Each structure stands twice: as structure tokens, then as C-alpha cells.
Amino acid sequence: xxxxxxxxxxxxxxxxxxxxxxxxxxxxxxxxxxxxxxxxxxxxxxxxxxxxxxxxxxxxxxxxxxxxxxxxxxxxxxxxxxxxxxxxxxxxxxxxxxxxxxxxxxxxxxxxxxxxxxxxxxxxxxxxxxxxxxxxxxxxxxxxxxxxxxxxxxxxxxxxxxxxxxxxxxxxxxxxxxxxxxxxxxxxxxxxxxxxxxxxxxxxxxxxxxxxxxxxxxxxxxxxxxxxxxxxxxxxxxxxxxxxxxxxxxxxxxxxxxxxxxxxxxxxxxxxxxxxxxxxxxxxxxxxxxxxxxxxxxxxxxxxxxxxxxxxxxxxxxxxxxxxxxxxxxxxxxx
Amino acid sequence: xxxxxxxxxxxxxxxxxxxxxxxxxxxxxxxxxxxxxxxxxxxxxxxxxxxxxxxxxxxxxxxxxxxxxxxxxxxxxxxxxxxxxxxxxxxxxxxxxxxxxxxxxxxxxxxxxxxxxxxxxxxxxxxxxxxxxxxxxxxxxxxxxxxxxxxxxxxxxxxxxxxxxxxxxxxxxxxxxxxxxxxxxxxxxxxxxxxxxxxxxxxxxxxxxxxxxxxxxxxxxxxxxxxxxxxxxxxxxxxxxxxxxxxxxxxxxxxxxxxxxxxxxxxxxxxxxxxxxxxxxxxxxxxxxxxxxxxxxxxxxxxxxxxxxxxxxxxxxxxxxxxxxxxxxxxx
Ligand SMILES: Cc1ncc(C[n+]2csc(CCOP(=O)(O)OP(=O)(O)O)c2C)c(N)n1
Numbered sequence: 001x002x003x004x005x006x007x008x009x010x011x012x013x014x015x016x017x018x019x020x021x022x023x024x025x026x027x028x029x030x031x032x033x034x035x036x037x038x039x040x041x042x043x044x045x046x047x048x049x050x051x052x053x054x055x056x057x058x059x060x061x062x063x064x065x066x067x068x069x070x071x072x073x074x075x076x077x078x079x080x081x082x083x084x085x086x087x088x089x090x091x092x093x094x095x096x097x098x099x100x101x102x103x104x105x106x107x108x109x110x111x112x113x114x115x116x117x118x119x120x121x122x123x124x125x126x127x128x129x130x131x132x133x134x135x136x137x138x139x140x141x142x143x144x145x146x147x148x149x150x151x152x153x154x155x156x157x158x159x160x161x162x163x164x165x166x167x168x169x170x171x172x173x174x175x176x177x178x179x180x181x182x183x184x185x186x187x188x189x190x191x192x193x194x195x196x197x198x199x200x201x202x203x204x205x206x207x208x209x210x211x212x213x214x215x216x217x218x219x220x221x222x223x224x225x226x227x228x229x230x231x232x233x234x235x236x237x238x239x240x241x242x243x244x245x246x247x248x249x250x251x252x253x254x255x256x257x258x259x260x261x262x263x264x265x266x267x268x269x270x271x272x273x274x275x276x277x278x279x280x281x282x283x284x285x286x287x288x289x290x291x292x293x294x295x296x297x298x299x300x301x302x303x304x305x306x307x308x309x310x311x312x313x314x315x316x317x318x319x320x321x322x323x324x325x326x327x328x329x330x331x332x333x334x335x
Numbered sequence: 336x337x338x339x340x341x342x343x344x345x346x347x348x349x350x351x352x353x354x355x356x357x358x359x360x361x362x363x364x365x366x367x368x369x370x371x372x373x374x375x376x377x378x379x380x381x382x383x384x385x386x387x388x389x390x391x392x393x394x395x396x397x398x399x400x401x402x403x404x405x406x407x408x409x410x411x412x413x414x415x416x417x418x419x420x421x422x423x424x425x426x427x428x429x430x431x432x433x434x435x436x437x438x439x440x441x442x443x444x445x446x447x448x449x450x451x452x453x454x455x456x457x458x459x460x461x462x463x464x465x466x467x468x469x470x471x472x473x474x475x476x477x478x479x480x481x482x483x484x485x486x487x488x489x490x491x492x493x494x495x496x497x498x499x500x501x502x503x504x505x506x507x508x509x510x511x512x513x514x515x516x517x518x519x520x521x522x523x524x525x526x527x528x529x530x531x532x533x534x535x536x537x538x539x540x541x542x543x544x545x546x547x548x549x550x551x552x553x554x555x556x557x558x559x560x561x562x563x564x565x566x567x568x569x570x571x572x573x574x575x576x577x578x579x580x581x582x583x584x585x586x587x588x589x590x591x592x593x594x595x596x597x598x599x600x601x602x603x604x605x606x607x608x609x610x611x612x613x614x615x616x617x618x619x620x621x622x623x624x625x626x627x628x629x630x631x632x633x634x635x636x637x638x639x640x641x642x643x644x645x646x647x648x649x650x651x652x653x654x655x656x657x658x659x660x661x662x663x664x665x666x667x
Contacts, residue, residue, distance in 0.1 A: 041517045049460030049646050101460065101645030112462045112644030127464040128422060129394050162393035163425065190394055192370035198393035259517060264369040323651035326643045 064226025077125030130163025140178030159190025341514025343375030364416030435478035471612030492535025
């Protein structure tokens with residue numbers, strides 16, 4: 001984190017603010033998720049329907065990358081996407097309403113937590129592992145054909161890097177020199193399968209060499225390191241120099257999905273996740289270096305708590321969609 | 336000896352017994368090892384058989400489902416799990432252009448004893464990419480057998496049949512029938528299961544309730560919705576016969592036709608999309624065989640829209656008991 005002194009204070013505070021907002025949001029969602037499910041985890045009960053994949057511990061990946069993005073830049077996320085959604089500027093109230101299955105949600109309750117779409121900030125994600133990579137290639141083609149300077153970021157987990165789509169997309173983006181940044185968020189696990197049992201190379205960044213593009217690995221415990229690496233990749237893409245691959249090593253503080261008993265996970269891994277917590281690390285750094293005072297950080301925290309609470313209130317108090325809405329919107333241009 | 340087993344345990348028991356009987360049987364898939372399968376279908380297998388025969392795979396469906404073909408061509412009998420049927424897209428070429436066609440295209444030189452087992456079905460707000468049934472899509476492709484158990488007895492017997500079959504069999508289990516603690520399941524799906532291995536023949540439907548006024552046909556969870564509807568209809572003096580098809584390919588025409596001949600009325604219940612699928616096929620089978628009906632057949636099927644996330648929306652589109660009752664009454 002040597003570079004931290006070279007970054008303006010307001011940028012550092014913004015990084016902190018967004019990371020903390022994500023953490024607050026996710027932990028609050030988790031509380032809501034388990035309401036009405038006691039004594040056992042029942043996927044069909046409670047105010048938040050369906051599955052829930054939270055990203056606590058992985059905030060630095062989203063914030064470090066998205067700090068360099070404009071609303072016109074596309075970000076295509078995965079099944080675990082709240083952190084990228086928030087960092088990309090997705091409307092928090094509408095996103096929360098969507099997650100609660102409400103009519104006021106981003107997609108009127110049709111998409112849900114794994115399928116957040118906010119066209120205003122060019123954000124999308126999906127529940128199919130490996131789907132993001134080729135889609136980002138297409139955004140890159142559009143930028144090139146239109147002669148515009150937006151970029152596309154495709155996010156995938158370490159598990160997703162074993163899909164054919166990843167390799168095909170890297171090759172396409174490389175041969176066509178497209179403005180695409182491939183982000184592998186490596187939390188060591190694809191549900192219960194550890195990366196060392198699924199991936200033939202130690203670092204996914206090494207795979208970039210196979211396609212003749214730059215590949216960098218960065219420690220997600222250090223958000224400033226992520227910020228620096230992402231800056232270079234985004235600038236390179238905007239300059240028309242083509243794609244890059246960034247692997248960000250993060251740790252999952254929670255289960256794969258809420259309710260995951262994590263029987264497969266060694267205790268040491270959870271312990272490591274706590275040590276590598278990017279939010280705690282960054283908070284400590286800001287205080288130790290005297291960049292921010294406790295008061296300043298507390299003020300930020302309070303604002304975040306308020307904003308998250310407003311989003312939850314909005315979602316909880318919003319109506320459910322009319323059931324007939326289910327039949328509408330299959331095709332554009334009518335019902 | 337028989338004891339009650341939930342469907343997920345019946346499936347894993349079937350696989351374990353076949354692995355013991357035949358060393359060529361092995362399992363591959365995502366999270367089928369230490370996790371025991373997301374829906375529990377491979378519970379305990381890793382401990383019993385080790386990581387060589389119970390192989391956790393990377394998220395590389397095209398590769399490991401395609402690999403099942405290669406292994407089968409060398410006399411192995413692979414079982415591969417496609418975690419949710421919705422994920423078929425990434426591996427579809429291997430399934431429908433290769434596994435399904437190798438026997439035919441090789442003029443019979445190659446056998447494909449592959450089982451592709453996969454979870455299907457909605458009702459728990461997992462939205463459009465995790466809630467589909469899609470069996471109609473696979474049933475449309477020549478060369479794939481399609482089985483869909485609705486209870487733990489059939490689940491074990493059909494799995495053993497599928498493993499022993501020399502053809503590719505797609506084995507669909509409905510998540511909402513598995514008997515998992517976290518996923519509500521009708522208690523009726525957990526039935527007595529003999530400890531010893533046995534088979535349920537592929538291609539035989541089952542009359543699960545007799546009746547003389549109307550035939551209701553379904554598979555998987557819809558069998559229970561049909562049975563619950565039949566119970567209510569009985570109170571109003573309408574005798575519904577309920578058929579669990581159990582196998583879509585090959586389909587048991589005899590049981591279907593005999594029933595419709597007797598009742599003269601037909602309602603098909605389908606959690607898969609309405610158009611171009613199982614419901615149309617069942618009706619066509621009846622009509623093509625010249626069975627005269629006393630009223631037009633009715634489909635209670637999933638409408639042709641993606642599965643929505645919000646509970647109110649999903650409930651509105653999923654077929655259920657009430658919709659079946661209304662459908663039956665509309666043709667009485
Ligand atoms: C094509 C496809 N295959 C399998 C799955 C099931 N699945 C969902 S998440 C997941 C693990 C993903 O691991 P990774 O890419 O490392 O992301 P993480 O969950 O660790 O963030 C799997 C196997 C899926 N959703 N899509």
C-alpha cells in the first residue's frame with residue numbers, strides 16, 4: 001500500500017465508503033434473509049426469496065475496479081454480484097426491492113438477486129457460471145465499431161475460469177484488441193471444490209500468456225493494490241491497446257450461499273478470510289497513516305447505515321407485483 | 336427389508352450399489368464429492384469409493400460431459416451430474432450431437448451407457464436460470480432416454496435401470512421432491528425403499544390412482560398436484576385417474592391409451608413450458624391413436640414465459656392443484 005500517499009484523500013475516503021457500504025448492505029441482507037426461517041434454513045420462507053450469495057470479504061475487488069469506471073462502461077457480473085452492483089452505482093433502493101421480489105425492483109421482481117440489470121449504469125449479471133466473458137467481448141466490439149471509449153469488465157470467479165467461455169472470450173478479445181478487462185475474483189472455492197483441485201495453474205493470471213495479453217495477480221486484502229492494477233488495465237483498454245486479465249485474490253467470509261453449512265471448508269481458511277478482510281485492513285491503514293480520523297470514518301459509517309436502512313425500508317414497504325405481471329414482457333414491443 | 340428413504344438417499348443408494356456391483360460405474364460432476372451433490376444425490380459416495388471413482392470436476396460441463404462419451408466408448412458406465420438442468424447450454428453439443436447420436440451414427444458400433452442426472456423444477460424463487468424443467472427439450476432429441484421419478488421407490492429403481500441401460504439416459508429429479516431439510520417436499524414422495532437393488536423398468540408408466548371420469552397425466556411434482564386435485568374432485572363425485580408417466584422416452588403408450596379409452600377425458604399437467612413439449616406430445620399420442628374423447632383435451636402447463644423470481648409471480652404461473660381442478664371441471 002505504498003501508493004496510498006499519492007492518492008487524493010477524497011478518493012481514499014470514497015473507496016472506504018463504498019467498501020463499508022457493501023459490507024453493511026450484505027450483513028443487513030443476511031439478517032433479513034434468515035427472518036422467518038428459524039429453526040431451520042428453509043429456502044421458501046422469509047422475506048427474501050430464493051438463494052442468496054453474499055460477497056462479504058470480497059469488497060476490494062469490486063471497489064478497486066469500479067473506481068475507474070464511468071456509467072457508460074459495462075460491467076457484467078456473476079451470481080455473486082452485489083458488491084460490483086453497488087460499486088458500479090446501481091440504484092440501491094431498486095436493487096433491494098428487486099431482491100425482496102417487489103414491483104418497484106429493477107426488474108419488477110422478475111430477475112431477483114442473481115439477475116440484477118440496471119441499464120442506466122450498464123450493469124448486468126447472471127446465474128450461469130462463465131456467461132459474462134463472451135458478453136463483455138460484444139460490448140468491446142460495439143465500442144470499437146462506434147468509435148467510443150467505453151470499456152467492458154467481465155467478472156468471474158476462479159471456478160468460472162475453467163469454463164470454455166473464458167478461454168474463447170480471451171482469445172477473441174485478444175485477436176480483435178478489444179477494450180475488455182477480464183477480472184477473476186479468486187476466493188479459492190467453487191462452492192465446495194477448492195481451486196487447487198480444479199485449476200491446472202496456480203494463478204489464473206498465468207493463463208493470459210496463452211492469449212498474448214497482460215495478466216496480473218493482485219492481493220485483494222489490499223484494496224489500493226487492486227485499485228492500481230485496475231487503473232492500468234482500464235487505461236490501457238481506453239487507449240485502444242486491448243484486453244487484460246486481472247486475478248484478484250480474495251477470501252469469502254461467508255458460505256457459498258446463505259445456509260451453506262461449509263462442511264468442506266477447513267477452519268484455517270475461515271481464519272485466513274478474517275485476516276485478509278480488506279475492509280478491516282483498509283480502515284486500520286487509514287487510521288494508522290493518519291489519513292482519516294475515527295470521527296471521519298464514523299460519519300461515513302453512519303451515512304452508510306442510513307442509506308442501507310432507507311433501501312431496506314423502501315423494499316419492505318413496496319408492494320408485490322400484480323401476479324399477471326408474470327405473463328408480460330417476454331418480447332419487446334408489446335406484451 | 337424396506338424402510339422409508341427420502342429421494343436423495345434412494346438415488347445415492349442406487350448409485351452406491353451399482354458401483355459395488357460393477358467396477359465400470361463411476362460418477363463425475365460439480366460438488367458431487369465432499370459436498371455429496373447440491374441436492375444430495377451423491378451423499379456418502381466419496382467416503383465409500385474415493386476420489387478416483389467419485390470425481391469432483393471443475394466448472395467445465397462441456398469437458399466432463401463430453402468425457403463421459405469417451406469413457407463410455409471404452410466400456411465404462413459414467414454417471415455425470417449436470418447440477419441444474421438449466422446449465423445444459425454450456426454442454427449441449429456434447430449431449431445432443433454426440434452422446435445422443437453416437438450409437439446411431441456409428442451404425443451400432445458404439446454403445447453409450449451414460450447417465451446424465453440433473454435437477455429440475457421451480458417453486459422456490461430461484462428465477463429463470465435455475466427453475467426450469469426442460470425435459471421436453473431433451474425428449475425431442477432422438478437417442479436420449481428420459482426418466483423422471485416422482486418418489487423414492489421409483490428413484491432408486493429407475494436409477495439402477497438407467498445405469499444398466501446401454502443407452503444414454505437423462506435422469507431428471509425434481510428438487511422439490513428430494514426430501515431435503517431446506518427444500519420443502521411433499522411427504523408422499525418419501526416412501527418405502529427396499530434395501531436390496533431392484534429395477535423399475537424404463538418405459539413403464541404407473542396408474543397412481545384409478546378413476547373413470549377423466550385421466551390426469553403428469554410427471555414429478557405435478558403427480559402430487561394431480562393427486563391432491565383428484566382427492567377434491569372425488570368429493571364432488573368426479574373420479575379422476577392419475578397417471579405418472581415416469582418415462583418420457585420411450586413413453587408408455589399402452590397405459591396412457593387404455594386409461595383415456597376408459598375415461599374419455601384428458602388433462603395433461605406439465606411443469607415444463609407449454610408449447611412444443613410433453614403436454615402436446617401426450618395429446619397427440621391420444622389423438623393419433625384415434626381415441627375418441629368426450630371433450631377437448633386440456634393442458635395445465637407452465638405458460639411460455641421465463642420463470643419469474645418474485646413469489647407472487649411464480650405462484651401465478653406454476654401449475655397446481657387448483658388449476659387442475661378448474662381444468663377438469665371445464666371439460667366435465
Ligand atoms: C454453467 C453453470 N454451471 C454450474 C453452476 C453452479 N454454480 C453456481 S456458482 C458455482 C461456483 C462458482 O464458483 P466461482 O466461479 O469460483 O465463483 P464464487 O461462487 O466462488 O464467487 C457453481 C458451480 C452454474 N450456476 N452455472
